[in-house]
Amino acid sequence: xxxxxxxxxxxxxxxxxxxxxxxxxxxxxxxxxxxxxxxxxxxxxxxxxxxxxxxxxxxxxxxxxxxxxxxxxxxxxxxxxxxxxxxxxxxxxxxxxxxxxxxxxxxxxxxxxxxxxxxxxxxxxxxxxxxxxxxxxxxxxxxxxxxxxxxxxxxxxxxxxxxxxxxxxxxxxxxxxxxxxxxxxxxxxxxxxxxxxxxxxxxxxxxxxxxxxxxxxxxxxxxxxxxxxxxxxxxxxxxxxxxxxxxxxxxxxxxxxxxxxxxxxxxxxxxxxxxxxxxxxxxxxxxxxxxxxxxxxxxxxxxxxxxxxxxxxxxxxxxxxxxxxxxxxxxxxxxxxxxxxxxxxxxxxxxxxxxxxxxxxxxxxxxxxxxxxxxxxxxxxxxxxxxxxxxxxxxxxxxxxxxxxxx
Amino acid sequence: xxxxxxxxxxxxxxxxxxxxxxxxxxxxxxxxxxxxxxxxxxxxxxxxxxxxxxxxxxxxxxxxxxxxxxxxxxxxxxxxxxxxxxxxxxxxxxxxxxxxxxxxxxxxxxxxxxxxxxxxxxxxxxxxxxxxxxxxxxxxxxxxxxx
Numbered sequence: 001x002x003x004x005x006x007x008x009x010x011x012x013x014x015x016x017x018x019x020x021x022x023x024x025x026x027x028x029x030x031x032x033x034x035x036x037x038x039x040x041x042x043x044x045x046x047x048x049x050x051x052x053x054x055x056x057x058x059x060x061x062x063x064x065x066x067x068x069x070x071x072x073x074x075x076x077x078x079x080x081x082x083x084x085x086x087x088x089x090x091x092x093x094x095x096x097x098x099x100x101x102x103x104x105x106x107x108x109x110x111x112x113x114x115x116x117x118x119x120x121x122x123x124x125x126x127x128x129x130x131x132x133x134x135x136x137x138x139x140x141x142x143x144x145x146x147x148x149x150x151x152x153x154x155x156x157x158x159x160x161x162x163x164x165x166x167x168x169x170x171x172x173x174x175x176x177x178x179x180x181x182x183x184x185x186x187x188x189x190x191x192x193x194x195x196x197x198x199x200x201x202x203x204x205x206x207x208x209x210x211x212x213x214x215x216x217x218x219x220x221x222x223x224x225x226x227x228x229x230x231x232x233x234x235x236x237x238x239x240x241x242x243x244x245x246x247x248x249x250x251x252x253x254x255x256x257x258x259x260x261x262x263x264x265x266x267x268x269x270x271x272x273x274x275x276x277x278x279x280x281x282x283x284x285x286x287x288x289x290x291x292x293x294x295x296x297x298x299x300x301x302x303x304x305x306x307x308x309x310x311x312x313x314x315x316x317x318x319x320x321x322x323x324x325x326x327x328x329x330x331x332x333x334x335x336x337x338x339x340x341x342x343x344x345x346x347x348x349x350x351x352x353x354x355x356x357x358x359x360x361x362x363x364x365x366x367x368x369x370x371x372x373x374x375x376x377x378x379x380x381x382x383x384x385x386x387x388x389x390x391x392x393x394x395x396x397x398x399x400x401x402x403x404x405x406x407x
Numbered sequence: 408x409x410x411x412x413x414x415x416x417x418x419x420x421x422x423x424x425x426x427x428x429x430x431x432x433x434x435x436x437x438x439x440x441x442x443x444x445x446x447x448x449x450x451x452x453x454x455x456x457x458x459x460x461x462x463x464x465x466x467x468x469x470x471x472x473x474x475x476x477x478x479x480x481x482x483x484x485x486x487x488x489x490x491x492x493x494x495x496x497x498x499x500x501x502x503x504x505x506x507x508x509x510x511x512x513x514x515x516x517x518x519x520x521x522x523x524x525x526x527x528x529x530x531x532x533x534x535x536x537x538x539x540x541x542x543x544x545x546x547x548x549x550x551x552x553x554x
Contacts, residue, residue, distance in 0.1 A: 342449060342474035343417075346531060350413055358449040366450060372472045373450045401413065 001298045007382050009034040009290075020352030023390045028173055028201060028331050028378030029356050030223045033287075037226055040286035041279045052278055053252060053269070067278050070285030071268070074233050077288045078199075078218060079209030084238050084267035088281050091232035092200040093123040095219035096167075098234055098271065099196050100127035102244040103217075104165060110136030113163040115193070117142040117150070118368045119172045122361040124198040124219075128167055137164070144368060147325045148175035155187055163193040170202035170213075174360045174376065176307065176328030178206070185214030194240065200224055204380070205303055205329055207296040210235050222280060227287035231280030234271070241267055248273035299381045303330030306379040306388060313392045319399065323369055331378035333360075336395065339402045341375040347398040353391055415527035416534070417475065424479035424521065429486050430468045434458055440552055444544035446536055451477045455485075455544040459552060464488050464496055469541065476525070476534050481541035483521045491517075493549050500542045507538045 007013050010032045015022050024032060044066060050059035052067045071083045080086055089095045104127070108114070114128045114137055132139040142158045145151055159166060166188040171178050181197055188195045194216035202208055204225035210218045215235070222231035236244075246253055246264060250273040255263040264270040291299065310332045314320055319337035336344055345357035356376045359366045366372060377391055433456055440457040451473030458466040467485040471478070484503075488496045495517060503522060505512040509529030528538045 340474035342451075342476070342534070342537060346416065346534060347413060349533075363450065372452070401417075 001294060001302055001381070003302075003382065003384050006294065007384075009036070010382050011035060011038075013382060017352040017354070018350050023351075023353040023387045025377040025379065025383065025387060025391060026354045026356050027204075027380035027383075028224070028376065030229065031204060031226050031380055032382065033226055033228065033283075034290050036290055037228065037283050037286045041228060041283040044279045044282050049279075051275055063278055066282045066285075067276065070281040070288075073285045073288045077208070077292070078203065078220070078233075078235055079211050080235050081211065082238060085235055085241065087234040087236070087241075087268045087271045088276055089219075089232045089234050089271075090230055090277070091221040091223070092198060092219040093232075095217075095232055095234035096123050096196065096198060097127050098247050099217045099219075099236070100131050101247050102271075103194070103240065104128070104131035105134055106245065108135040108137040108164055111162060112137040113140050113160065114138070115140045115142060115158050115163050115166045115188075117168065118144055118364045119148065119175060119177065119362065120167065120169055120364075121173050121198060121200070122363070123200075124167050124169060124196070125364065128165070131165075148172065148177050148323065149325050150179060150184075152180065152183055152187075155184055159187050159191050159193060161191050163188070163191050165196060166193050167196040167198070169198040169200075170208070171205070171329045172324070172365075173201045173331075174333050174362050174365055174374065175324030176331045176333070177325055178202070178327070178329055181213045181215065185216075189214065201329065204291075205296075206300050216240060222284040222287065225284075225287055226290055227284035228280050231277045231284050233284075238267065241271070246270050246273065250274050252276070294381060302381060303379050306330055306383055306385065307332065309385055310377065310379070310388045310391070313388055314395070317392065317395055317399070320395065323374060330380065330383075331376060333374045333376040335371060335374050336399060336402075339398060341373045343402065344375045344395070344398050347401055348391070348394045351390070351394045351397070353394050355391070412527075412530055416531055418524045418527065420521050420524040421479045421483075422475065424482040425475040428469075428478060428482040430482065430489075431470065432468050433470065434466055434468050436466070440548045442544050442548040442551070444540055444547065446473070446477070446540050448536070449474075451537060451540055453477070453481055453541055453544050455481070455541060455548060457545070457548050459493060459549070462493050464491055464493065467545075469544075473540070474534075474537055476528065476537040477540045480522075480525055480538045483525070484541045484545065487518075487520050487522050488545065493553070497546060497549055500546050503542055504539060507535050 012032050048059050048062040050063040052064040071086050074086050075083045143154050185195045196217040197215040199218050199220045203220040218235040220233050223229040253273040307330045321335050323333045341357035358373050443454050453471035456468045469481045499517050502512045507528040
């Protein structure tokens with residue numbers, strides 16, 4: 001994997017920010033886009049923009065082909081059995097809300113349990129709070145180990161025969177923990193529960209096979225995996241999706257409409273009401289092509305190397321606390337003693353270094369960590385060890401700067 | 408952007424208010440105004456307590472968590488608004504909002520005191536909400552009381 005060549009395919013990286021070369025360490029929030037993705041979207045709008053699944057004309061057919069080809073790319077990318085199981089949505093949040101509404105609210109009743117945990121992103125937490133409130137089901141938390149991982153015994157103890165849904169992130173967006181999805185799926189299935197996996201932070205970085213993982217539902221966002229914003233995917237097992245009612249109704253998703261009743265199209269279109277995000281899906285398809293060309297295993301190995309390097313370099317900085325387990329995905333969340341993460345991010349920004357500061361849409365996890373906010377540097381295939389060196393230098397400067405004003 | 412710009416943001420007086428916040432704590436009075444305000448994008452929190460008598464702010468205290476800008480702004484604001492009429496305090500909030508957004512404001516109209524040190528925030532658009540958190544809390548408290 002030649003990072004220099006890869007970086008040249010991302011035009012945004014070649015710029016100065018605040019007088020310094022851009023060091024982009026916020027890919028867990030959103031990834032940058034390669035030229036091929038930008039071109040695919042541009043080409044669609046320049047050459048064959050048209051609505052899908054209805055036009056008899058040539059452009060309409062081309063657009064439909066492009067849109068459906070993207071679906072097949074997603075199917076292969078996550079190892080689903082059929083394109084009937086691949087629903088295009090607006091993103092992970094929408095995907096998880098679809099499951100919460102169409103599966104959770106419809107199936108759960110008082111006495112049932114939903115099992116989650118404190119490391120979930122708000123997108124895989126609040127929808128379940130809402131389902132619990134609406135149905136009278138109980139929300140249960142699997143306890144976390146001090147290093148931010150699960151003990152499988154705790155998973156076994158928390159999931160019972162009353163558990164109907166287990167919802168879990170594949171990779172934590174704050175701690176970088178890679179969760180044992182397959183094992184959790186087995187436990188959930190033994191109790192007759194379904195497993196809903198938030199794959200927003202895994203699909204961009206690890207080779208995912210939803211069937212091997214045992215996920216009943218799997219959600220991902222295009223923009224975190226080199227694709228555009230506004231496009232995401234909900235994978236669901238066909239047998240489950242077939243029994244679910246659509247969340248949105250209207251155009252494109254119907255079979256036959258009468259005055260007082262209507263019937264739905266077959267899967268996956270029954271869940272895709274209205275004109276879909278055609279350019280977004282085509283852009284996501286191009287992003288998947290790019291990721292496949294580089295290879296997910298290569299990307300994962302590269303990020304692992306960067307994460308280990310970052311852990312080494314950052315742990316040498318006195319007063320810097322790192323959160324999460326040693327074995328982790330390509331991100332490092334930390335705090336510098338006495339300096340608020342906002343202030344850290346501002347100082348780094350003046351050096352051209354982009355990191356995330358705040359609660360990372362995981363307020364319960366911040367509570368668990370005993371902090372109000374943290375700083376996070378996250379890596380992707382285009383990042384280098386030099387980026388991490390720049391981060392370390394910036395953090396030392398931050399410490400000096402705030403040490404100085406505190407004198 | 409250089410350290411110079413950072414120095415414009417993190418002026419000595421700001422860091423002094425961050426390190427030694429004035430008016431941190433709670434008021435004893437029973438009829439005090441209490442308002443909570445969050446910055447939901449970053450988790451900064453403030454609780455502001457105001458004592459208003461005959462249309463005048465007679466005392467102000469705050470508690471909360473956040474970055475140097477949000478906390479020093481609360482410290483400076485509570486100092487600045489004590490003794491002001493409700494209307495002047497609300498007007499000062501408007502002036503402050505203009506100032507941190509880099510808009511023109513009338514420097515001589517009200518005595519901003521230390522608050523003026525936050526002018527450098529206008530060069531850091533991402534931090535404007537940190538600076539205005541306490542002021543939004545004050546506006547909310549006073550407007551609720553007016554009704």
